[in-house]
């Protein structure tokens with residue numbers, strides 16, 4: 001594939017489009033995976049180099065290139081961007097666990113006369129507790145702020161005021177945190193952000209990769225707790241705080257026996273089952289009657305998604321958590337193919353999601369169903385990739 005006719009102007013135009021859509025939606029629209037190694041750096045922001053070049057090709061032929069029509073990397077995309085005067089950087093994103101440790105080790109808060117301020121660590125512990133309990137990842141400001149204020153009053157340094165507005169914004173500078181649902185830029189944490197938060201009511205929580213890591217990997221969770229205890233709580237976290245946020249660690253005797261699969265192992269095995277069937281081709285359509293071909297819906301995919309969900313609706317903006325369970329004592333969740341299986345959407349956890357009945361109804365017949373579908377597609381993919389990247 002000849003990329004040589006792509007111009008600098010075309011690349012700049014596509015960078016603008018990516019800024020406008022946001023990275024996730026941009027990649028989704030053109031069918032590219034996030035870059036792993038080669039990034040285009042422009043005005044301090046990293047872009048997925050292959051996706052940008054593929055889309056810029058539209059100015060040569062009228063059509064963007066698909067991801068499988070050309071190869072990315074240093075020799076092709078890297079050389080072109082270099083010639084057009086762009087900076088290409090090599091950056092290998094760390095595995096989730098190492099990434100989390102890096103953020104926690106470098107977390108910096110204000111100093112108080114009693115020691116380091118604890119607002120950010122408390123906020124992170126609160127969010128980690130939600131992940132450990134498989135509660136929804138993102139929470140609206142109005143729903144979270146009283147609880148966070150209480151935790152800070154109880155467990156913060158005696159000389160600092162309980163101000164959740166500060167860590168919620170300050171943490172957005174780190175890779176583990178996500179704040180969304182607001183219009184325009186985020187004000188500086190040290191300004192007067194209360195009015196902004198009250199008016200915009202954004203939602204926030206751990207980024208998907210960090211949420212999934214904490215939800216599925218108990219030893220990563222213990223390591224994170226240990227780091228925060230050592231750095232901010234004179235050695236170790238108060239048991240009462242861990243209990244309050246839902247992070248009380250299992251005692252030695254409580255660990256599951258070796259014969260039991262961990263959720264992670266079970267998930268990986270089920271995905272392998274599905275992928276092996278896909279590779280054989282017997283997963284695509286049922287052969288009961290050639291005249292009425294039906295896409296197969298495997299029980300392995302559904303089981304895998306339910307394990308991944310931990311029994312909670314996977315919509316990051318789910319507002320209702322039904323406490324009720326079905327007659328078998330299991331959570332009332334419906335597993336949905338984000339791209340309809342009836343229209344041959346892939347029968348694989350990477351594009352399947354567990355939803356509570358309300359979120360499922362919004363997706364299939366709600367006014368905001370289309371937007372929700374895009375969000376769910378990204379969420380399913382992010383959850384899946386974090387689970388499989390832990391091995």
Ligand SMILES: [Zn+2]
Pocket residue numbers: 313314315318319320355356357358359360
């Ligand atoms: Zn829901």
